[in-house]
Amino acid sequence: MHTYFRAQNIFTKQIKQIFIHGFPNYSMDEDKIEALFREVLKEIGIEENTEVLKNTPKRIAKSYKEIFAGMDDGNEPKITLFKNPGYNDILAVKDIPFYSMCEHHLLPFFGKVSIAYIPGDEILGLSKFPRITKFFAAKPQVQERLTKEIADFISEKVKAKGVLVIIKARHMCMEMRGIKSINAETRSSAIRGVFKESKETREEALKLLLED
Numbered sequence: 001m002h003t004y005f006r007a008q009n010i011f012t013k014q015i016k017q018i019f020i021h022g023f024p025n026y027s028m029d030e031d032k033i034e035a036l037f038r039e040v041l042k043e044i045g046i047e048e049n050t051e052v053l054k055n056t057p058k059r060i061a062k063s064y065k066e067i068f069a070g071m072d073d074g075n076e077p078k079i080t081l082f083k084n085p086g087y088n089d090i091l092a093v094k095d096i097p098f099y100s101m102c103e104h105h106l107l108p109f110f111g112k113v114s115i116a117y118i119p120g121d122e123i124l125g126l127s128k129f130p131r132i133t134k135f136f137a138a139k140p141q142v143q144e145r146l147t148k149e150i151a152d153f154i155s156e157k158v159k160a161k162g163v164l165v166i167i168k169a170r171h172m173c174m175e176m177r178g179i180k181s182i183n184a185e186t187r188s189s190a191i192r193g194v195f196k197e198s199k200e201t202r203e204e205a206l207k208l209l210l211e212d
């Protein structure tokens with residue numbers, strides 16, 4: 001009887017995982033992260049039997065689940081495409097906020113993503129731009145890869161004729177430590193399709209993305 005209930009439990013857990021997190025091939029072990037962070041905090045000098053040592057590791061593990069949700073392919077945004085009503089020009093979404101963690105120091109970097117694209121046969125639902133941004137930001141990242149992944153995703157999934165992504169970000173690993181370059185802004189861009197080929201079209205997109 002015991003074995004039966006245990007098997008049923010495991011089964012229910014797996015089903016839940018599929019619905020909540022997509023495919024069950026990725027799972028972050030929160031208990032393990034909690035235990036490891038307890039060791040880190042002790043090593044930093046946090047004393048035994050304090051509220052911090054008792055609860056902070058659990059909070060970190062919980063927040064990592066959210067901050068690194070992009071590690072799970074099951075969280076990839078579902079793409080809603082609509083028939084293009086005959087729009088062959090540029091659509092731009094400016095200043096989508098994002099928060100990510102640099103993979104070199106595991107410190108935050110954050111800022112704004114601006115995206116311009118020229119649709120093909122289908123157009124992308126507007127709310128998908130922030131969702132795509134959030135998904136690719138939610139893992140240990142570097143700004144270069146984040147820029148590229150957003151551009152490639154839109155380029156491939158939406159079969160856009162052109163995509164231009166600009167990211168402006170502040171990196172805490174540059175501000176809190178090391179060079180202490182406070183308020184420095186790191187800018188990156190990824191250019192695909194017609195924006196690469198036509199200077200005129202690219203300039204039009206840049207105008208939309210950078211001017212107020």
Ligand SMILES: [Zn+2]
Nearest residue numbers: 102104105173
């Ligand atoms: Zn860094």
